[in-house]
Amino acid sequence: MTIDPSAEEAVLLDQLRAMWARRDPVPVDLVDRVMFAVWLEDLDTEVEMLTMTAQSGDLVGVRATQTARTVTFSTDDLSILITVSDRPEGRRRVDGWVTPQGSGEVTLRRSDGTSVTAPVDADGRFALDDLSPGLVQIVLRRGDADPLVAAPPIEL
């Protein structure tokens, strides 16, 4: 035993912690995705999760250079198709179509907890403009008796 190995042990553990934090860092969007998941879970209401069934362009991960990207989210009896287009100064626009058509309200929630809401018209169309880029989650509210419908987070 050398002089005061316990102090050296504490230093070593601190250095190990720093080392692992650097070598095997937390995935960049893990915190955001967890926040979306717990937010939905915390809503105290029934939520139906959509899955991504088709996409063109790169909505997730590395940003595509193309100006419009479309993605479809579906369950057995409902689907939402959205098109994301680039706007000046790095802003984004989202156009969406809900099938079967019917009015309602769509909310786009950002990972910082803020959200924007837009009406869905009787034809199932909605539009959200002048959006900042980043990870968002789309949530559709139809009739009061219907469960909320949520899509997995996507990168605008």
Added chain:
Amino acid sequence: MTASTRGTALTDRARDLFLAWSDGDARALDDLVKLLTPMLWHLARSYRVDHSEAEDAVQNTWLALVRHRGSVHDAQAIVRWLSVTVRREAARQAQRNQRMAPVEDAEVDAHLPPVDGPEVMVIDLADSSVLWRHTAELSERCQHLLRVLAFSDRPDYRHISDELGIPVGSIGPTRGRCLDKLRRACVADPEWSWS
């Protein structure tokens, strides 16, 4: 800041956020997620699970908290509740993967070759610190135990004992042996400094 003062500050902050969330402040849950997800990630990754499995373990842990918040009676213990849950999730996944070495042998002195977790731990010698090299030379069990201890706030030896198959009374000595081996290897390395 030492490990223990860091732990205390973390525990107190987590307790305050948990209480605020329990009182109806939904944003406090976001802050709690931001505060503790890094720790939970490293606890999950100390098991033999890949990136996506570790992410699932972390996410399931948070969902479990939302679903079972009523079962957390002691706000002060929220960090421990989450730590135990994520380790249980990750350990279960690691067992499913059947990558975990058998745990009958509580001796850590057997010099196992370092076994890397999937996707990571490929050591780039040109870019590897002294500490990294010598940590990689430790047995897998040592690496796991040290990572759990490094990221645990007031580690719960009983649960670590269950997971690693090491008697509770052996965890302290095992920790000591692992750290001592690492410390000796580092100190003997001319490139090593305590800075």
